[in-house]
Amino acid sequence: MYTQALDSAGSAAPQGEADEDGRLERFQARIDRDEKIEPKDWMPEDYRQTLIRQIAQHAHSEIVGMLPEGNWITRAPSLRRKVVLIAKVQDEGGHGMYLYSAAETLGVSRTTLIEQLLSGRAKYSSIFNYPTLTWADIGAIGWLVDGAAIMNQIPLCRCSYGPYARAMVRICKEESFHQRQGYELMLALARGSAAQRAMAQDALNRWWWPSLMMFGPSDAHSVHTAQSMRWKIKRFSNDELRQKFISVTVPQAQYLGLTVPDPELRWDEAAQHYRAGPINWSEFHAVLKGDGPCNRERLAARREAHEAGRWVREAAAAYAEKHGAGAVPARSG
Amino acid sequence: MSMAIAAERPQATAEERCEYTLRLADTSLVAGQRLAEWLGHGPALEEDLALGNIALDLIGQARLLLALAGRIEGRGRDEDALAFWRDAAQFRNVSLAEQPNGDFGHTIVRQCLLDAWQLETYASLAGSADTELADIAKKAAKECRYHWRYSAGWLVRLGDGTEESHRRVSEAVQDLWRFTDELLTPDALDARMAECGIAPPAAAVRERWEQRVAAALREAKLPCPVHQHYPWHGKRGVHTEALGHLLATLQHLPRAHPGVSW
Numbered sequence: 001m002y003t004q005a006l007d008s009a010g011s012a013a014p015q016g017e018a019d020e021d022g023r024l025e026r027f028q029a030r031i032d033r034d035e036k037i038e039p040k041d042w043m044p045e046d047y048r049q050t051l052i053r054q055i056a057q058h059a060h061s062e063i064v065g066m067l068p069e070g071n072w073i074t075r076a077p078s079l080r081r082k083v084v085l086i087a088k089v090q091d092e093g094g095h096g097m098y099l100y101s102a103a104e105t106l107g108v109s110r111t112t113l114i115e116q117l118l119s120g121r122a123k124y125s126s127i128f129n130y131p132t133l134t135w136a137d138i139g140a141i142g143w144l145v146d147g148a149a150i151m152n153q154i155p156l157c158r159c160s161y162g163p164y165a166r167a168m169v170r171i172c173k174e175e176s177f178h179q180r181q182g183y184e185l186m187l188a189l190a191r192g193s194a195a196q197r198a199m200a201q202d203a204l205n206r207w208w209w210p211s212l213m214m215f216g217p218s219d220a221h222s223v224h225t226a227q228s229m230r231w232k233i234k235r236f237s238n239d240e241l242r243q244k245f246i247s248v249t250v251p252q253a254q255y256l257g258l259t260v261p262d263p264e265l266r267w268d269e270a271a272q273h274y275r276a277g278p279i280n281w282s283e284f285h286a287v288l289k290g291d292g293p294c295n296r297e298r299l300a301a302r303r304e305a306h307e308a309g310r311w312v313r314e315a316a317a318a319y320a321e322k323h324g325a326g327a328v329p330a331r332s333g
Numbered sequence: 334m335s336m337a338i339a340a341e342r343p344q345a346t347a348e349e350r351c352e353y354t355l356r357l358a359d360t361s362l363v364a365g366q367r368l369a370e371w372l373g374h375g376p377a378l379e380e381d382l383a384l385g386n387i388a389l390d391l392i393g394q395a396r397l398l399l400a401l402a403g404r405i406e407g408r409g410r411d412e413d414a415l416a417f418w419r420d421a422a423q424f425r426n427v428s429l430a431e432q433p434n435g436d437f438g439h440t441i442v443r444q445c446l447l448d449a450w451q452l453e454t455y456a457s458l459a460g461s462a463d464t465e466l467a468d469i470a471k472k473a474a475k476e477c478r479y480h481w482r483y484s485a486g487w488l489v490r491l492g493d494g495t496e497e498s499h500r501r502v503s504e505a506v507q508d509l510w511r512f513t514d515e516l517l518t519p520d521a522l523d524a525r526m527a528e529c530g531i532a533p534p535a536a537a538v539r540e541r542w543e544q545r546v547a548a549a550l551r552e553a554k555l556p557c558p559v560h561q562h563y564p565w566h567g568k569r570g571v572h573t574e575a576l577g578h579l580l581a582t583l584q585h586l587p588r589a590h591p592g593v594s595w
């Protein structure tokens with residue numbers, strides 16, 4: 001999950017309009033009563049725009065996220081692992097589809113959103129701008145990246161906007177399955193040969209800090225958190241979620257016999273959890289701005305697929321035009 | 334069907350059964366590997382998902398068939414030993430399956446020609462005297478029916494879409510048609526397996542394949558190419574250059590770490 005730019009992009013000033021007929025107040029009261037807001041209900045423009053930005057960013061992240069993992073489909077080391085990985089990458093495409101549909105209920109088309117992604121205007125999660133260099137990276141992504149995603153997404157199942165909350169219920173179930181598969185892959189490596197253990201440690205070294213950055217800027221620098229919390233689009237702050245992730249994940253790394261690459265990681269006796277050392281925020285901002293290790297490659301791959309597929313989409317449209325909308329060729333089974 | 338009940342039929346040797354099963358297994362595996370290359374790169378999200386589904390079905394068939402081949406062979410080789418530790422010359426897939434994806438139209442044509450063959454073959458194999466093979470074939474035939482509907486549906490849309498799509502897809506048909514003869518012409522092993530009631534008679538598969546493909550080409554407004562005879566021998570282990578590259582990618586990781594589990 002992938003809503004970092006909620007905190008770092010966009011500038012809509014909440015509640016700028018005068019609440020002449022008390023609509024805003026009634027809207028907030030519904031949210032306070034934990035009622036779901038549905039597509040046909042009145043909603044403040046800022047609420048709509050915030051949701052579009054967040055859902056679209058999430059959808060784009062799923063689609064771009066197919067690339068780093070897809071990178072290993074043809075090279076998976078067993079047929080079982082290959083099938084699991086194909087199914088996982090396919091689930092991500094499916095998540096992208098439901099999320100684009102959820103965004104469409106807010107009055108923006110998938111085509112528009114995809115154009116925003118391809119033009120570089122829309123954000124997606126910084127994590128997918130890191131390369132998958134070894135097979136262990138597939139395990140690390142499942143364990144850490146999907147693990148971080150779940151931390152962020154479980155609260156979204158209670159998000160005030162109905163279509164998004166409902167999409168998240170299904171997505172969370174699948175993500176938690178992916179997380180377990182990723183951890184199981186890491187466990188197989190950790191219990192394997194010295195070379196496999198080294199591969200697992202190297203993957204943890206490279207994915208640990210980018211995974212912590214997935215939760216977005218620290219609360220002190222997060223510009224939209226307060227309003228999003230009031231609207232129950234967001235229920236926990238970035239730092240709260242990040243801490244939760246650290247608390248759960250460090251013991252998992254220990255169980256694998258791997259070392260978390262943070263010399264300042266320490267047990268906080270009073271809080272009864274692990275605390276991480278400082279995050280390198282300049283790396284985070286560089287990746288968000290487009291200067292991460294694979295930003296160019298990821299966008300180029302999406303653009304290439306889109307361009308190479310243009311004649312196919314045009315052909316489908318031309319066929320539908322000739323034979324009536326929704327025409328399906330009459331192939332007998 | 335009569336194949337299953339003839340008691341006086343000759344019995345195939347384990348070696349013959351293994352070899353025949355590998356032809357089916359490798360064809361599904363190699364075609365699945367090719368389709369999986371599309372994931373994340375398709376012309377629309379829906380196509381990524383559909384091609385991924387078909388790849389999953391094909392690799393699923395391959396796993397069952399490879400495991401069966403390994404049991405028949407009786408040398409303790411499992412699905413992964415057979416998939417990752419044989420060289421190209423030991424692969425028994427038809428040459429069509431290994432052909433590179435090309436553009437989406439090229440992939441669709443390859444799949445169409447192959448899907449029709451797999452569908453007819455598996456549908457007939459559901460009545461095979463080899464009951465284990467028959468069980469796998471029943472499931473595979475259902476899957477291939479869906480694969481055919483997908484690929485033939487796209488063949489028609491592309492053939493009868495725009496000028497560009499028509500041109501691209503007809504070039505693909507011209508390019509790939511030369512590999513169809515291998516699907517339809519039985520060699521000595523195919524004939525022997527038919528005689529033993531394990532495989533369907535080749536003439537029946539050919540006839541149904543030709544009807545099916547001709548109807549799809551007609552609806553797609555594409556001419557049926559003239560017969561191009563070149564004896565490709567993928568099913569006997571003589572492959573095109575494409576297979577070596579496919580296997581290098583598929584196999585390199587387990588081969589770099591022999592003896593470990595994943």
